[in-house]
Amino acid sequence: MTRLFLFIILLLTLHLTSAQNRYKYPVLPQTGEKIESFVPKGWHIVEKAEGELNKDNAPDLAAVVEADKDVPNLKEEDYPQKPRILLIAFRQANGSYTLSIQSNESVLLSNEGGVMGDPLVGLTIERGTLLVQFYGGSADRWGYDYRWRFQNNDWFLIGATATFSSMSTNQFNTYDFNLSTGAAEHTSGAFLEEENKKNTPDKKRSFNIGKKPLFKLRSFKPITTQIYKDVYI
Numbered sequence: 001m002t003r004l005f006l007f008i009i010l011l012l013t014l015h016l017t018s019a020q021n022r023y024k025y026p027v028l029p030q031t032g033e034k035i036e037s038f039v040p041k042g043w044h045i046v047e048k049a050e051g052e053l054n055k056d057n058a059p060d061l062a063a064v065v066e067a068d069k070d071v072p073n074l075k076e077e078d079y080p081q082k083p084r085i086l087l088i089a090f091r092q093a094n095g096s097y098t099l100s101i102q103s104n105e106s107v108l109l110s111n112e113g114g115v116m117g118d119p120l121v122g123l124t125i126e127r128g129t130l131l132v133q134f135y136g137g138s139a140d141r142w143g144y145d146y147r148w149r150f151q152n153n154d155w156f157l158i159g160a161t162a163t164f165s166s167m168s169t170n171q172f173n174t175y176d177f178n179l180s181t182g183a184a185e186h187t188s189g190a191f192l193e194e195e196n197k198k199n200t201p202d203k204k205r206s207f208n209i210g211k212k213p214l215f216k217l218r219s220f221k222p223i224t225t226q227i228y229k230d231v232y233i
Contacts, residue, residue, distance in 0.1 A: 023071055025104045028087055032097050035061045038087055042068050046084065046110075051125025054100075054150050058091035062130050064107050064123060074109075081109045086217070088130065088155070101155050106146075106220040107132065114138050129158065134222065141165040141191075144233065148217050155217035160233040165191040175231050182211045184228065 026040040035048055048063040065087065070080035084107045089097035113119030113136030122133035122145075130148045135141070147159035158180045165172040172191040177184045189202040209228050227233045 023074055023083065025083065025085065025102075028085070028099055028102045030099050032089065032099075033095075034097070035063050035089070037097070038063070038089060038099060039065050043085075044068060047120060047123040049123045049125045049130070053088065053125060053128060053130065054090055055128065056091075058093075060091050060100075060125070061089045061097060062123060062125060063087055064120060066110065081111060084109055086132070088150075100150065101217055103155075103217045103220065106217055106222060108134050108136075108222055112136065116141070137165075139167045141167075144222060146220075146222070146233075156214040157217065157220065158214065160227070162231055162233055167191070175228065177209065177227060177233070179212070179214055182208045184209050 026043070028038050028040065032038050035045065039045060043065045046064045046066045048061065050059050050061055052058065053060040053062075063086075064084055066084045067082045070082055072078075072080045074081045074083055083104070086101075086103040086107050088100045090100050091097055108119045110118045110120075113134070115138040116136045119134040119136040120132075121135045122131065124131045124133075128149065132146045132148070133143070134145075135143045141164070143161075143163040143165075145159075145161040146157060148155050149158045159176075159178055161174065161176045163172060163174040170191050172189060174187045175184065176187070183206070185204065185206050187204045215225070223232050225233055
């Protein structure tokens with residue numbers, strides 16, 4: 001798993017320089033009639049989801065939007081990439097929407113998934129939370145799930161899951177963290193690559209990482225923070 005982690009870090013941060021700070025993300029509109037109203041000119045929607053997020057029984061919106069063109073030196077020197085933004089908008093009584101948050105760096109980019117392609121595999125609103133999922137790698141696979149909840153007038157990461165799978169050993173390890181309570185679970189077992197077949201767990205243990213200040217969506221960067229031993233989220 002250490003080798004896989006090093007691969008991920010190299011993939012995401014190799015040659016990081018201050019050049020990335022030169023790019024200025026567009027500021028999204030504060031209000032709009034539909035999700036497309038929040039998409040800047042020269043950008044498009046990659047994924048979107050609808051559901052209740054702020055306990056007012058009205059369907060809210062979330063979307064990942066991406067620039068149409070590559071930006072040089074966005075994260076790495078001499079490696080153009082398309083920036084992405086995660087946005088969440090709350091439905092108002094008159095049917096319009098108000099932007100709740102714009103998060104510029106919490107979503108992996110389309111070329112950060114290794115040979116698996118675009119790592120963004122899911123954007124789902126369920127149980128009053130927003131679930132963002134990534135998957136990538138090659139012979140060694142990785143997956144990250146992030147669960148965001150609106151509380152105390154801000155967006156916080158309340159749950160995170162990291163999964164590491166190896167085709168060479170046919171094993172997987174999954175670490176699931178309840179960041180609100182500190183409770184965690186480690187599951188391991190046989191890795192099944194076949195489509196529509198689930199990994200087979202044979203070991204499971206519970207532990208606790210202790211309660212820590214919750215990560216905020218606005219400033220979050222995936223796979224950069226050590227959460228437990230050599231596991232980063």
